[in-house]
Amino acid sequence: MGSGSVSILTPKEKNPMPISTKEEDELANSSSAALLSFNKDYSSSDSLPKWVTVSLVISTSIALCAAIAFGFLFFSASKSSSSSIKVDSTPEVSRKLVKLKSPVVLLISSDGFRFGYQFKVDTPNIHRLIKNGTEAEVGLIPVFPTLTFPNHYSIVTGLYPAYHGIINNYFTDPETERVDTVLKYFDLPSDEIPSFMTLYFEDPDHQGHKVGPDDPQITEAVAGIDKMMGRLIRGLEERGVFEDVNIIMVGDHGMVGTCDKKLIFLDDLAKWIEIPEEWVQSYSPLLAIRPPPGYSSKDVVAKMNEGLKSGRVNNGLVDEGFTVEQKRSRRQECGGAHGYDNAFFSMRSIFIAHGPQFARGRKVPSFENIQIYNLVTTILNIQGASNNGTTSFPQSILLPSR
Known part of the structure; x- marks a missing residue:
């Protein structure tokens, strides 16, 4: 079901131009002009009886004195209350490692895991990560084309396909040999555990192509992914490292029904x-x-x-x-496909992160998957290669370091 890798792929391309982040537009101050009626002149005191004028002056004086007295009492009470109540304003920071000696990132990709699949069926293990971690609230934005190889390579390089060169799932390279290796790392001594590992699930993409995103086979596949996540979590807990490992679960693209x-x-x-x-x-x-x-x-x-x-x-x-x-x-008859414009919501996938450097129960806005590369290198405190991501992006997702 999965494969592992201990290296972060680095591109051999030219230095790309970084993406400039869009600043939030400031709301314009709204103003309105008072509509006044000048049909009558109210400026002359002769237009009102004298006893009315005297009454208004006395009433205004009484109200002003009462307001001053109330304000003094309120200020005194607030000062007394604030001196007895202490508000903890300490910002949340990354949590200390318990067993591991240095940060570890476990990047998990579930192929074709469209955003929303996690709500189709009970997924207690995935939702455990969501509840106690950080999630892209309305999904992770893939790169175009929304295909498996281009998006996986963008995730691990931070580059758009135009820069890393993988623009399709099919390409001609007769000299390339692929070797898939499955290794178990967490049974090694703590100081020998690799700092970066990957795990890949081929589902639910396989089922999505056959039956589309709304078939019961999809819910079965998602439930199967959740069981695998549960097995992973239990294994990390048994080794006492679950809270130490920064788990990042993503998908590479979504899925849309075709007929x-x-x-x-x-x-x-x-x-x-x-x-x-x-x-x-x-x-x-x-x-x-x-x-x-x-x-x-x-x-x-x-x-x-x-x-x-x-x-x-x-x-x-x-x-x-x-x-x-x-x-x-x-x-x-009907099936499913992807590869379409990444602006389509159906092409979005998931971003769920759990670990000492992610806030618990936090929702963040959607972002492009090219940002994940800088996120990983920041966690591992290593210098990454030039990429299309934003260097300041990790600070918007990660907890401040101690």
Whole structure:
């Protein structure tokens, strides 16, 4: 179900420009002009009887004396009360480690864990982390394209896909060999435990593609993830390190339901854009094309852009829920997909963090997953590589150090 890693990936790209944070707009001071009626002159004392004027003066004097006396008594009582009551204004700071000698981060990713899945079924272990930790209140914002590989690489580098180069789940690299290793670290002596570990769950993405985000299979998959989290928490508690470990649970993207009525077939677009089937590596929602030798990729892109200007296609971006296939014979009923614009709420995932450097029961605004890299390096007190995240972001999430 999972794999581990003890290293933080660092990019080999050029130094990217950091993202500038948007300052909150100040509310404009509202003002209103008094509407006065000048039909009558009230400035002359002759317009009122003298006895009325004397009565008003006496009443005003009595009210003023009473207000002064009440104010004096209230001030005296407040001063006396404040001297006997002490308010604890000490700000919350990061908690001391009990067993571990240095900070540890355990980064957990649940593939395709759409924001809201945690409410579909009883998830006591995940909600234990939420109750006693920090959560992005309305979800974690993925990068575009909202696919697995681009988002996982953005999480561990803090870079947008345009900078780290992983722009799809499919790419050609015949020299790459993958080795998945599962290691158990927390049984090692405290001073030998790695400072950074990762754990990956392939669910509920697998089920989401088959049946969509609203099928009972999703609730079963989410319940299974929660059981795995419970097993992890119990294992850390048995070793006496649960409260020492900074657990960060995220997803890489969300999921949206797709049905036949939202299918687009490339064969139907042949009048405007003709793409040989053997050139296509992946279809939906991103079209990945690898022209054979002898064809210029730039020329292919230019030709496609020319076709998009035909007036029949708006901008080349499929709307939420649409999928693309080559032929009409390749049909299925309903399922799920992702990869769409990261502005769609359905593409959001989760951010749940628990540990000595996270406040208990705190909700924070949504943020992009490229910020997680700086969050991890700050916890571990190491210098990270240049990235697209904001250097000041960790201070808005983490508790102040002691």
